[in-house]
């Protein structure tokens with residue numbers, strides 16, 4: 001589904017991603033771990049097409065298509081989804097209207113008819129319930145004044161509505177309380193099947209107890225320095241990143 | 249040379265005043281006003297003559313080019329035109345002032361609202377308290393156009409809600425102007441009795457071809473009264489619309505206003521609020537979407553004259569094409585106004601190179617014991633917000649449209665506001681479509 005080959009990218013002229021190769025197939029869950037500032041969010045932004053990132057080299061194909069030929073919105077319509085580490089606030093735009101726009105963009109891209117607000121509310125209500133999100137999150141402005149955990153839930157709500165082929169979850173566990181973590185992880189697991197794929201970026205083993213990865217990668221200074229199974233995550237939890245050499 | 253130019257300017261202003269006084273005399277002849285109204289008109293024209301025609305150098309009109317008004321050859325509007333094309337199929341449900349004249353055809357109906365009294369101005373002026381209040385107001389007027397408006401009043405409406413009652417539905421008042429070049433001067437007085445609650449919706453319709461609507465609206469809030477006010481301003485293309493609001497708030501009263509620029513042309517919205525009773529609260533939210541050569545100018549003075557009063561102002565302006573907006577707002581905290589709180593926030597979105605936004609927030613404080621904040625921003629759309637929306641598959645144009653709408657809507661989300669805001673949102677959306685086309 002996703003093939004990254006020797007990817008190099010910069011932000012503000014500074015090289016952050018320094019040669020990453022990674023293949024993600026349908027049905028797989030990959031976890032990316034790594035110290036603060038190692039480039040995890042930058043990698044996910046490069047994939048989503050964030051305008052702040054500059055591609056220096058390498059290639060990425062998504063379902064056989066050169067990802068860099070697609071505008072950010074085309075990537076989303078092609079089934080790529082990024083749950084942001086720091087979701088953006090949009091005062092004045094209701095969450096419901098925003099979600100409906102996104103949902104309709106997907107429908108019309110598939111040649112289907114768009115849904116009206118009333119029909120959409122039904123879809124929305126169901127998804128919100130499974131994520132334990134109260135009514136007020138429909139009318140409130142997108143992420144505006146949401147708590148850290150609420151913003152994360154709202155990202156997963158978008159994922160639930162758009163049902164993307166590949167979801168990259170950037171520290172979806174940060175800011176979530178213990179119960180919310182379980183609810184969010186359950187929600188993600190329910191959406192998982194053998195046709196889609198997940199990349200889960202996290203600092204903590206705890207999330208991986210809920211969302212079980214097939215592969216774990218360690219990113220350090222813009223490179224993948226170790227790859228393995230969930231065992232790797234457990235060893236990291238015990239020993240930290242200090243002796244990555246030992247891991248390899 | 250320089251003195252020559254000034255002489256020339258001054259003489260041209262004097263000419264304009266003379267021309268206006270002629271027009272005024274012609275108006276008097278035609279309308280032959282009732283004695284009580286005549287007294288008011290006379291006081292107003294003499295106040296206007298004292299103040300002179302406000303040229304651009306006048307500090308109250310810094311941002312408005314009044315030369316065009318000076319050059320225009322206005323004629324007087326006819327008496328109420330029964331064929332006037334007033335939009336809306338529910339006109340019989342509300343008060344219509346067409347070319348400044350109260351419609352005889354559409355008597356006010358508000359269900360069984362016996363607590364709301366609607367009186368034509370000439371009749372209401374028989375009450376000398378009201379007449380003297382209006383006289384005092386015009387004698388102290390510092391805004392020449394507001395004085396001019398009062399001089400040309402030939403009719404108007406007084407809405408009053410009795411103490412300790414609540415209106416069952418908003419009172420809708422349409423200020424309609426026929427196509428220009430006519431000059432019209434509607435007057436509206438709203439009196440909210442002690443502890444009453446009333447909603448007033450004023451909508452401007454018509455206008456265009458150099459019409460000039462110059463309205464005065466007075467709000468008097470007795471102790472504990474709550475008044476919610478929704479204004480939809482802007483006539484047709486090439487129209488001028490000036491509205492002067494006079495707000496007087498007594499003890500524990502609440503005035504909350506939402507003003508929207510929804511039409512086109514050049515508008516000036518001036519608000520003078522006096523918080524004269526302790527614990528009064530004033531709030532103003534304003535939202536403007538300017539297209540083409542539209543102009544919206546705001547001139548706000550909020551005077552905290554009693555203890556523990558609060559005022560809040562929020563302006564959300566979007567400027568496209570060669571639109572212009574200006575916000576000149578002052579909060580003055582008087583000597584005895586301890587424990588005052590005030591907020592003045594102005595946010596402008598400038599979407600084109602040719603647009604222009606001027607902001608002048610002022611604060612004069614004669615009391616230490618106050619909390620006042622003000623902030624102003626002028627900028628473009630937030631790229632991060634655009635990127636976030638695009639990352640959800642929404643195309644750039646739709647993203648931007650939604651963001652602009654959201655920006656404007658911030659001023660339309662008012663807790664517990666009982667005037668209908670949905671029509672305003674729809675109008676803004678319709679204008680947004682126009683902007684895209």
Ligand SMILES: Nc1ncnc2c1ncn2[C@@H]1O[C@H](COP(=O)(O)OP(=O)(O)OP(=O)(O)O)[C@@H](O)[C@H]1O
Nearest residue numbers: 011012016035036037038039040041042043052085
């Ligand atoms: N807009 C930016 N301008 C300058 N430097 C940036 C920018 N964004 C990221 N960086 C830098 O790029 C590096 C990688 O940042 P990134 O956010 O990808 O790290 P991360 O692995 O996600 O870290 P964390 O675990 O703390 O989220 C950091 O050194 C960061 O300071």
Ligand SMILES: [Mg+2]
Nearest residue numbers: 040041042085
């Ligand atoms: Mg990160």
